[in-house]
Structure formats: C-alpha cells, structure tokens
Amino acid sequence: MGIKYSSKINKIRTFALSLIFIGVIVMYIGVFFRTSPFIMTLFMILGLLFIIASTVVYFWIGTLSTRAVQVVCPSCGKVTKMLGRVDLCMFCNEPLTLDPELEGKEFDEKYNRKKRKS
Numbered sequence: 001m002g003i004k005y006s007s008k009i010n011k012i013r014t015f016a017l018s019l020i021f022i023g024v025i026v027m028y029i030g031v032f033f034r035t036s037p038f039i040m041t042l043f044m045i046l047g048l049l050f051i052i053a054s055t056v057v058y059f060w061i062g063t064l065s066t067r068a069v070q071v072v073c074p075s076c077g078k079v080t081k082m083l084g085r086v087d088l089c090m091f092c093n094e095p096l097t098l099d100p101e102l103e104g105k106e107f108d109e110k111y112n113r114k115k116r117k118s
C-alpha cells in the first residue's frame, strides 16, 4: 500500500506534542521582545495557552484510552488499542476492525480523517 495511515491515538498524541513545541517556540519568541514587557507578556501567555491546550489534549487521550478497545493485532501479535469501528495497529499500522461487515474489505479512509502519503 502506498498510503500510510496512523492510528488515531498516535495521531492525537502527535498533535498534543506539536502543541507543546508551538507553545515553547511562541514563548521563546517572546524573549526577543524583552524591551517591550507588554509584547513579551503577550507571547508568554499565548505560549502558555498552547501548553495548556496540549495538557487538555493529553488528558483527552487518557479518557479515550480507557474507552478504547484492546485487541491483539493479527499482524504483529502486540496488544493495541483501537478507537471506533476502524483503526490501525499502533505498532505496525495494520488495519483493524470490530465490524464483521467490514472485515476483509480494503481499509476505507472514510472511517479515518486524513490520509498521509509516505
């Protein structure tokens, strides 16, 4: 398959991590405006908001994880968590489904949001 998908939990985790990075970068930019306390404070608050948002997302992952179904991946044999009807193995990206109707069918991006090209 030329198209590479990522498990939903992994995607959200990447998103949370990028929020931390953005927050740190924004706060770092603020340091350059040392001479103007107002702009510096503005950047610091903005950066802090990104980090708070990331904490919220991490908390959300925690809640999602408890609701996720634990399955043993038929491809790599590891225990993975899946969300919804269709998801991918967190380790080898093997498409997994809980719906017998979808079993054996080509992995449909309809059940996942974005597809990434490798």
Ligand SMILES: [Zn+2]
Binding pocket: 073, 074, 075, 076, 077, 078, 089, 090, 091, 092, 093, 094
């Ligand atoms: Zn797997």
